[in-house]
Amino acid sequence: MYGLIGKMMTVDGKRSELTALLLEAVTRMPGCLSYIVAEDTTEPNAIWITEVWDTQESHDQSLTLPEVRAAITKARPLIAGFEKGVTTTPLGGHGLVPAER
Amino acid sequence: MYGLIGKMMTVDGKRSELTALLLEAVTRMPGCLSYIVAEDTTEPNAIWITEVWDTQESHDQSLTLPEVRAAITKARPLIAGFEKGVTTTPLGGHGLVPAER
Numbered sequence: 001m002y003g004l005i006g007k008m009m010t011v012d013g014k015r016s017e018l019t020a021l022l023l024e025a026v027t028r029m030p031g032c033l034s035y036i037v038a039e040d041t042t043e044p045n046a047i048w049i050t051e052v053w054d055t056q057e058s059h060d061q062s063l064t065l066p067e068v069r070a071a072i073t074k075a076r077p078l079i080a081g082f083e084k085g086v087t088t089t090p091l092g093g094h095g096l097v098p099a100e101r
Numbered sequence: 102m103y104g105l106i107g108k109m110m111t112v113d114g115k116r117s118e119l120t121a122l123l124l125e126a127v128t129r130m131p132g133c134l135s136y137i138v139a140e141d142t143t144e145p146n147a148i149w150i151t152e153v154w155d156t157q158e159s160h161d162q163s164l165t166l167p168e169v170r171a172a173i174t175k176a177r178p179l180i181a182g183f184e185k186g187v188t189t190t191p192l193g194g195h196g197l198v199p200a201e202r
Contacts, residue, residue, distance in 0.1 A: 003139045005106060005149060023193045034135060034196030036153060038104045038189035048106060048189050050151045052137060052196070088139035088149050092124050095135030095153070095196045 001033065001096075002056040003088035007040070008047045014078040015045055021078070022049070025071035031058025032099040033090075045080065052090045054098075102134065102197075103157040104189035108141070109148045115179040116146055122179070123150070126172030132159025134197040146181065153191045155199075 010018045019037050026035045033052040040046035053059040062068055090096070111119045120138050127136045134153040141147035154160040163169055191197070 001139075003137070003149075005151065019192050026194055029195075032195055034137060034194075036104070036135060036151075036191050036194040036196060038102075038153075038191040041188045041190055048104075048187065050106065050137075052139075086149065087142045089142055090137050090139040091120050093127055093135075093137040094130075094133055094200055095137060095198050097196050097198060099195055 001090040002053045002059055003090040004049070004051040004059070005084075005086045005088060006049045006051075007083040007085075008049065009043075009080040009083055010045045010047060011078050011080050012045055015039065015047060018075055018078040019047060021071050021075050022047075025068050027099070029058075029062045029065065029068070029099050031055060032062065033096040046083070052096055102191040103154045103160055104191040105150070105152040105160070105186065106189060107150050107152075107186045108184040109150065110144075110181040110184055111146045111148060112179050112181050113146055116140065116148060119176055119179040120148060122172050122176050123148075126169050128200070130159075130163045130166065130169070130200050132156060133163065133200040134191075147184070153197055 031054040038048045132155040139149045
């Protein structure tokens with residue numbers, strides 16, 4: 001499995017708009033086992049995204065899906081930057097479910 | 102929802118032992134929607150744990166479950182420290198599933 005943990009900073013006041021966009025886009029991505037969008041509890045413009053994919057290739061290919069590309073285009077002006085990013089090898093646990101195609 | 106993203110450092114060479122313990126303990130925790138155990142890809146003694154719970158209370162109560170307490174006791178000598186911890190408010194996404202009781 002292939003995992004990502006990332007922190008994104010939104011343009012001031014645009015967090016809800018950006019998270020709504022992300023949540024619309026992340027359904028039915030082939031090979032996606034988990035994709036969770038969360039607000040930071042202390043920083044008002046910070047978002048955490050945690051992802052698990054069957055393979056890195058599935059992740060990379062998701063970026064070419066029409067609905068994901070459309071979301072990226074809409075999201076770009078709302079993003080102030082990416083603060084941290086960690087790549088992981090998920091081993092297991094609870095909540096790893098293949099996305100419906 | 103209540104979320105945690107944490108990085109744990111294991112005693113040198115004990116990562117596999119610790120992740121196996123964690124993975125055994127995290128099934129059927131009431132209120133747990135996601136609990137994923139992952140290895141860091143660059144640091145050989147680092148583990149990432151990402152969690153989503155329906156409420157903070159469910160998380161806190163999980164620490165009193167007999168199987169979780171037993172795992173903590175076994176895990177303690179394998180843990181070198183906790184490097185980072187972030188509390189989040191998960192909004193949604195894919196892979197949020199109530200644990201079987």
